[in-house]
Amino acid sequence: MTLSANEANAEARTADVVLETRNLSKRYGASVALNDVSLKIRKASIHGLLGENGAGKSTLVGLVSGHKVASSGQIFLQGQPVTGSDVKTMEAAGVFLVTQEPMIVDQFTVAENLLLGIWPRKFGIVSRRRFNKRVREMLADTGLDPGLPGRDLDAVSRRKLNILRALFSGGRVIILDEPTTALDSKDREELFRFMRELKGRDVTFIFISHYNEEILEICDEVSVLRDGRLVDQISEMASLNSAALSTLVLGRDLALFYREPRRSLDSAVPTCVSDVSGGGLAIDEFRIHPGEVVGFVGMPGSGAKTFARALFGLKRIDRGTICFSGQSQSGSLPSHPRLALDRGIAYLSDDRRHDGLVALMSIKNNMTLSSLPAVSRFGVLDRGREQSIIDRYFKSMEIKAESADISIDTLSGGNQQKVCLGRVLATDPRLLILDEPTRGIDVGVKEDVHRLVDELTDDGVSVIVVTSDLDEVVRIVDRVCVFADGRVVEEFAGADMTPEALHAAASGSGAVLATGL
Structure with a gap:
């Protein structure tokens, strides 16, 4: 039997699948964060992952990287089912999550950060000869100075170093969670050039971004999540534009x-x-x-x-x-x-994780944090005044949460940003x-x-x-x-x-x- 061109291409794509999820779900009690998601990631591709805040992106990458445990479903790597998918297991299998905030030890050099946790040892002592040899091999043609302290790296160099560390640790599928945050256009292009170079060496990327233009520029395929479900997986990127992506993400046309x-x-x-x-x-x-x-x-x-x-x-x-x-x-x-x-004068920081939120506190406590003098009497919190602020901003900002009493770190990034905005607005x-x-x-x-x-x-x-x-x-x-x-x-x-x-x-x-x- 002779296959058509389309059938042959589809069969080739299936053979090249490096990571697959089948009916993957994650539930928190009665709440469903991810619902029956089945997708395929091809080897040596850059696969975009799009969705609104709270659509399930973080949950999905948390499951495939071993940071979360699935309620049901299966993960496959190179066609083989993964059992016991914790972080250690997934990293050993070559799947690494590079978080939005680069994990760099500022006091260590680039070389020391690169080999963090895997320094070559002999009889319990770090072998400097082997250390330097590995560093030279990994940093060749990257533009990174091995002796430069981590605190002196610019934003794009910090992200490159994190990707290289994952690669050097055996990473073949690298998940990038909004890696262009805080990068200017020049740095973003440098990061994309670096990603394309690694893709040519058979590295696979899962690329999360809220910017349609970035998805269209760098990705070979894209998957769109909405309300915890996979609504589309597109391999023909030439047929897409920014407006079409927004419609897929929102389920409606976007009114700018x-x-x-x-x-x-x-x-x-x-x-x-x-x-x-x-x-x-x-x-x-x-x-x-x-x-x-x-x-x-x-x-x-x-x-x-x-x-x-x-x-x-x-x-x-x-x-x-x-x-x-x-x-x-x-x-x-x-x-x-x-x-x-x-x-x-009120100020909303560009870094809500470090400057805008207290992760262990509730939505209510975070929203009134800058207004404590106004909601207190003689140093004692006035619950009525506190509740009046919550009634005003929690509802008007349409924050997606069961109540203002739950921990803020359970919210999506967009809803956390609304809380931060509510906090500064509450100061009038x-x-x-x-x-x-x-x-x-x-x-x-x-x-x-x-x-x-x-x-x-x-x-x-x-x-x-x-x-x-x-x-x-x-x-x-x-x-x-x-x-x-x-x-x-x-x-x-x-x-x-x-x-x-x-x-x-x-x-x-x-x-x-x-x-x-």
Whole structure:
């Protein structure tokens, strides 16, 4: 019997399957996190995994990496069933999970981090000769300096080192959980180049991302999860575009948010920040009107993020003053976050895991954490005041949880971000600073966040959005400040505010300043 071209291709793909799940499910009591998922991952491919926050992505990769135990179903590697799939078993079989936050020991060198836990020994003593030989082999042509301390690595080098460590430990299927978080476009391209190079050496990647453009650029196939179920697995990537991926993820067409122009902004007295210097900043004046949304963009080290943190008292500076709208006298910028909160300035960190959440506490406790003075009397928590905040924000933000009393670490990333946003809003700020507010959350929740912020401005709240997403920022702000060398070098508004113009201004300024011209 002669096979058709399509049948032959399908048979070849089946023969190349390196990882397979059959009817894989995970239940937590009555809650079903993953429901009967069967998928196949081909050898030497980059397989995208898409889904909303809470769709089951983390559960699925937790099961195939051995970090979680399936309630039912089976995992196969190279066609053989896996038994006792704990982390040790799966890593021994070549499956490694590289988490979103690179696991690097800052005090160790690149070489020591690379061989962490598997240092070559002889009679219990590390063999430096074998150690150095292995390091040279692994780091050849990677651009990594074996003697550089881990703390001095940039973001993309930290991710490359984690991938290499998994590879050196025997990894043949490497799961990358949102590896491009905090990377600029140049670093992202460098990471993708590195992934393609390893794919050419028969390494398989499972690539998790909330960015459709990344999936379309780097992936050979894509699987989409929704509500714990596999809704589609697509091998013909050429037939996809970003809108089609969003529809698959959400189960509906995605309605992008666009902020309406505010004609009355200039009539209000602005909040004015003046004479800011020190900490790498040199800003003569920055103004923001009540109800205005201003975007901060710039290359890494440009000063956009530094200025935002200085406004909240997180960055030490030499001097700087702020005069709020409606006040006749200015005062020094706050030197501590508590002072900033007292003056009506709130800040949402770009790193919710480290700066935004207390993982062992409940949703309720996290949401009122920045408002303790307002919900306490004589140092004692007032449960009624606390509940009023929960009633206001838990429901209005549509946080997907059975109640506000459950632990926050049981929530998906998007719902955790909503809790963090609720926490800063509960302080009733007049100036709200959002640092990468949509990083690591799905396309649907991103638009929800944009609409929530837009509604705040109707009440006169001024909003600063620090972001690296140029396509997004032009839809959600009134104007954009482009930073370089600690200064605002250019501003854009209206029809002039395009992603191309912002990128040219940010990269162009950086190139000029770097050459000293």
